[in-house]
Amino acid sequence: MHVALKCFATLSRFTPADAEAFAVTPGETAGGLAERLGIPMADLKLVFVNGEHVELNAQLKDGDRVGLFPAVGGG
Amino acid sequence: MPALLDLDEHIRRLARPEALPGGGECLMLSMEATLELARSLGRSRTKHLPLARVELAALNLGIAPERYLRNFSTYSYAEQARLLSSRLALVGLGGLGGLVLELLARAGVGQISAADGDEFAPSNLNRQFLCTRRSICGYKAAAAAARVALVNPAVAFEPVAVFLDEELMGRFLTGAELAVDALGGLNDRPALLRQAAAAGIPLVTAAVAGQAGFVATVLPGAKGPADFFGAGGEAAENTLGTPAPAVATAAAIMAAEAINILAGRKPGLAGAMLVFDLETMSFERVSL
Numbered sequence: 001m002h003v004a005l006k007c008f009a010t011l012s013r014f015t016p017a018d019a020e021a022f023a024v025t026p027g028e029t030a031g032g033l034a035e036r037l038g039i040p041m042a043d044l045k046l047v048f049v050n051g052e053h054v055e056l057n058a059q060l061k062d063g064d065r066v067g068l069f070p071a072v073g074g075g
Numbered sequence: 076m077p078a079l080l081d082l083d084e085h086i087r088r089l090a091r092p093e094a095l096p097g098g099g100e101c102l103m104l105s106m107e108a109t110l111e112l113a114r115s116l117g118r119s120r121t122k123h124l125p126l127a128r129v130e131l132a133a134l135n136l137g138i139a140p141e142r143y144l145r146n147f148s149t150y151s152y153a154e155q156a157r158l159l160s161s162r163l164a165l166v167g168l169g170g171l172g173g174l175v176l177e178l179l180a181r182a183g184v185g186q187i188s189a190a191d192g193d194e195f196a197p198s199n200l201n202r203q204f205l206c207t208r209r210s211i212c213g214y215k216a217a218a219a220a221a222r223v224a225l226v227n228p229a230v231a232f233e234p235v236a237v238f239l240d241e242e243l244m245g246r247f248l249t250g251a252e253l254a255v256d257a258l259g260g261l262n263d264r265p266a267l268l269r270q271a272a273a274a275g276i277p278l279v280t281a282a283v284a285g286q287a288g289f290v291a292t293v294l295p296g297a298k299g300p301a302d303f304f305g306a307g308g309e310a311a312e313n314t315l316g317t318p319a320p321a322v323a324t325a326a327a328i329m330a331a332e333a334i335n336i337l338a339g340r341k342p343g344l345a346g347a348m349l350v351f352d353l354e355t356m357s358f359e360r361v362s363l
Contacts, residue, residue: 008352009284009311045303048361067350067361071304072284073261074312075171075322
């Protein structure tokens, strides 16, 4: 199964080449996915799945759109 | 000087039919006539400046003040009048705040208080519209006051050249219908979120890092982005900077949402964030 992945701002450097159809294992969580990408957990502040904010332990499903957001404060 | 009760009559007499680009016509009060009537009114004890009083009276008569002609019919006369009667508290006059102020002054938000204790530095020139070769090294609040006076003298503008701590934020928000968080960095945002909730008013907030950013509306008591980002941590803009297009994008969306709320419409982003990335040109609305 695959998810569409978008890593924002400073997390974009962790974007895998196949982000638009990134393979995940059944039962894999949003936090597990971020960890596998090498994203330091302290830098990951918000996770969105299909336009909804979710916790790190949310399990991913085939076809999910996943967005990962760091702390952003610039003005 | 016309007596107050005569104002409506003077407006009716000076109003002229104006052809609309889309066909049809409306009654319009020219800018010149608006200024002339305002001068004859003089100052009063009402919260509105004379210019705003004339504009409000015209709108109540179904007559369009010329300067707002191209706001119609996106905003109705009643909504335009509501904007002129509204009161906004804007915190931060940097990249986001300077442009939000410009857009809301042009929109005719009647009373705006804006706070920023900072002075302009050369590194502000890339994105902060109020920062020019002339205003550099001066107070941001002073440049803001000068700009509002140039753009729309109907706006009663209160500049506050002070960095607000949480207690001052609470006082600053008193009497406002809406708070706008145009702060820079993460540190002061949670306090502003708390104080807007304590004041019982919505908060429109935004931030940018590189080409990415977000805009959100937080209703009193609800969670906002600052609850997740916290204060004092490392922020993405420290690495990626704050280029003008992303800042201006966020500011324009903030202004549109502020007008929604001040005009009495439903906020478009309550409990949600509009997340954008100008590198990939993607916009997504996500709920918090």
